[in-house]
Amino acid sequence: MMKENKIYLFVALIFISVQVIVLCRKTFQVSKLNTCPPEDSKFLTLLDISVDKCVEECTRRKSCVVVGYKRLLRLCELHTSTASKAVPDNHCFMINKEDMYEPKPKCNCGEWSVCDATASTGHCPIEECEPQSTISHGKYLGNKNSVGSKKAMLSDSKSNTKSVTCLKNGQWSGNASYAPYCGSVQEIPNGIITLDKSGQVVSTASVNCYVGYEPKTSSVVCTSAGSWTKTSCTLKCPSNDGWLNLTDTFNVQIHQTEMNQTEAAEFCKNTVGGTLVIIDEIWKMRNITSVLKHCPGIPQRKYWTDGKNIYSQEWTFSNAINMPMGQEYWTAGRPDYMENGDLCVRLVDGGWNDRPCGAKSAYICENKCQAC
Structure with missing residues (x-):
């Protein structure tokens, strides 16, 4: 009886030992806890599978270099190599391929094919297409890469959509690019x-x-x-003869010979068939003062323009129109009426100042038509 009990105990120990060996067989080692590989390296997602099965699927693929497993969701993500960094995720852990202990499949499969070790010789069917993460002048929508799946594309202009399909030969169908899109045009000064x-x-x-x-x-x-x-x-700067064509009906000519305002007005009338320049709009003031300041070869001087004040009356142009009196036309503190007698206007430092009409200055003529 004792001998029989010893035999039964020995068999039980063998059975338990076998069970322990089976239960403790290690197929992988976790490479990094609470971390997932970057999204841009993912090429296949498998739903509701164990971590052991996830590891097995990775070992069947040469392109798989790391697994990301989300244990609460039983979600398996296979990743290829990438320069991007892993990302923190409390529900995920990573298993690098070198930390997988599954028997290596007896296949010699290339990139983006899968080892089928159940066949007598082992062959390499294609089940995925190589991921396409970038597209010329557009982007992909979706991350499925299995044979038969479609991936939508959206152009940078967001006005053109199309799709590509993963074919049985492992290639994507269609033209995975868009014409360049430049977007909104640039803003430019002036x-x-x-x-x-x-x-x-x-x-x-x-x-x-x-x-x-x-x-x-x-x-x-x-x-x-x-x-x-x-x-x-x-x-725009004046041509060699001093003329500056600002519009079809507004042309000016800058003269450096100094005269009083009456002499300058006579010269403009008799020589160019016009008047001293009448600055009755702010764009004229800004353009002419910019020309005097920035165009090469023009001396920084004071220049007579049309406009005067006779006997302390209204400031008027020679055509009897009242002159604008806003500060955007005048230099600071002008007109100040500090001089006696008739006062006329000169351009200096970006605006008018008042000066006795008999003073000598350079001047600017105006002609409605340069060719007239």
Whole structure:
């Protein structure tokens, strides 16, 4: 009886030992807790599977280098290599391929194929396409890469959508790119750019400069690099004969010979068929003072323009129109009426100041038509 009990005990110990060995067989080692691989390296998501099965699926694929497993969801994510860093996640842990102890499949499969070790010789069917994370001038929507799955694409302009399909040969169908999109046109000082077309490649936009400025180019173009060509609006300066064409009906000529205002007005009338320049709008003041300040070859002097005050009456132009009296036209503190007698106006330091009409200064003539 004792001998039989010893035999039963020995068999039981063997059975328990076998069970312990089976239960304790280790298939992987957790590489990093509370961390998941970066999203941009994920190429396959498997739902409701154990971590052991997840590890097995990774070992069947040469392209898989790390597993991210979310234990509460039983969610398995297979990842390829990437330069991006892992991300913190309290519900996830990572298992690098070198920490997987599953028997290596007896296949010699290439990238993006899967080892089927159940076959007698082991073969390598294609079950996924290589992930496409970037697209020229657009982006992918979705992250499925299995054969037969479709991935939507959206252009940078957000006006054009299409899709590609993962084919059985492991290639994506369709043209995974868009024409460049340059977006909104740039803002430029002293002008405005108006979009002619959609903003796609080879689209153009017209350049229009404010009065007194001229464009470096008449238009800009959306290039294949996805950016607009550059342009600017530059200040118009007088030609060699001193004429400056600001509009079709407003032309001025700058003279350096010093005269009193009456002599200067006579010269403008008899020589160029016009008057001293009448600055009755603020854009004229800003343009002319900018020319005097910034154009090369023009001395920084005081220049007679049309306008005077006779016997302390209203300030008027020679055409009997009242002159503007806002401070945007006058230099600080002017007019100050500090001089006796008739007062006229000169341009100096960006605006008018009042000065006796008999003083000598350079002057600016105006003609409605330069060719007249």
